[in-house]
Amino acid sequence: MDALGIPTSRAAAIVVSRDMVVRDQFYNGRMKYEPAAVVLRLAPTWFRIGSLEILTKEQEKLNLKQVVDFTVEHYMPTVERENYVKFFETVVEQSSALVAKWMAHGFTHGVLNTDNMSLLSITIDYGPFGFLDSYNPSFVPNHSDDEGRYSYLNQPKIFKWNLACLADALQPLLSAEEQQQTADIIKRFDDIYLEQFMSIFRRKLGLSRPAKDEVRLIQLLLDMMQQRRADFTQTFRQLGDLHLDNIELNEEHWALHSISNHRRFSEFITLYQESLKETETKEEERHRIMNSVNPQYVLRxxxxxxxxxxxxxxxxxxxxxxxxxxxxxxxxxxxxxxxxxxxxxxxxxxxxxxxxxx
Known part of the structure; x- marks a missing residue:
């Protein structure tokens, strides 16, 4: 995740023991012995939205203030002390950028409750996560998430829900006017996220700047990918290797084969070329941009x-x-x-x- 450019906690070490422990991985009674292991994980801080929620619930206002002030003082140099609205706005902006990067790389966290969302907007608590293989917006990596609450497509919505919970947790520190300001920030989340989403997906298609029909262009590609269950990672990567003026697919372009015979593929290519022309993006620049944001490998x-x-x-x-x-x-x-x-x-x-x- 770090090498992909996604803010994250880090694994510093893993120690495997010869001691065996009993595990019931899927909670179905099929227990088995496996080697014990300990992973050492590092992050600037492990404070989460849930860290504040529990303090508010227990009416520990002093401790709530100390945790927020500590976070601001040590990790948010652009936020003035005791400016809790700015603190909240910063978390919202950074969180929207984080989930946009998740979506751009096909990453699905799996258990995105408020206890698994960092105040610093870094990826924490890796459990039942997964990267998309075929593009399936309903992809759920967690076998126990029967309702699909934490599906790939739902992640921005869940971020918004959790950030609203953060606003509620901050209420003891806010005046009535400041509470309204945080509510207004939440209302802007969709626009803040869309801007982040478009910025990175624009680069995934190699566009050097915004284009008039970029939303339609991206949606058209994703629609084709969904209908043909095209591979998420390799479709973008292989698209960056093509010469659009003379498209010749070979066996190395296996992901693109799945969408190349879609009835709207030629429409997509035409719109793509028009967007590149509008943004004055040359082929060499397109390849460079796309290969810098579309990985060849993810941890499938x-x-x-x-x-x-x-x-x-x-x-x-x-x-x-x-x-x-x-x-x-x-x-x-x-x-x-x-x-x-x-x-x-x-x-x-x-x-x-x-x-x-x-």
């Missing part, structure tokens, strides 16, 4: 599962390969290509399920 669940199966046998070779490759996700790697990391996921990947205990 099948790749993690394959590494886990090896690691359970004491073989950490694939784990180390993944560490190497994912440190430079925008660069092609011969070993990664040989292992199929940029190929269509294997059939068995469709059956993978992830839980909070994964």
């Amino acid at each position: 669940n099948w790749m993690a599962e394959a590494a886990i199966r090896q690691a359970e046998k004491g073989d950490f070779n694939l784990t180390n390969v993944l560490l190497k490759v994912l440190r430079k996700p925008y660069e092609k790697d011969d070993e990664a290509e040989a292992l199929g990391f940029s190929n269509s996921p294997p059939d068995w990947a469709c059956s993978l399920r992830v839980s909070c205990s994964s």
